[in-house]
Amino acid sequence: MQWLLIKVRKEHNETQKDLAELLNISESAYGQKERGTKVFTGDEMFIIADHYKMGLSEIFLPTKSTKRLLNI
Numbered sequence: 386m387q388w389l390l391i392k393v394r395k396e397h398n399e400t401q402k403d404l405a406e407l408l409n410i411s412e413s414a415y416g417q418k419e420r421g422t423k424v425f426t427g428d429e430m431f432i433i434a435d436h437y438k439m440g441l442s443e444i445f446l447p448t449k450s451t452k453r454l455l456n457i
Contacts, residue, residue, distance in 0.1 A: 386421045390444050393437055407436055 394404060405415035408429050417423040425433075425445065434441050 387419050387446055389446055393444055408432060
């Protein structure tokens, strides 16, 4: 799961639908990416980072990250 992305998205009071529209993908596809069952493309990660004016590493986690390891 992309815990940092979820946290940032919620801090900005945005929904999965909002980000799906930003990326021009379905809400279902976005949810799968946020849950980690599908991966974000490089372009999608850059679009989201630019949207939040943050660095990629501030939003996206390596595939094997967990909440416990991140102490979230």
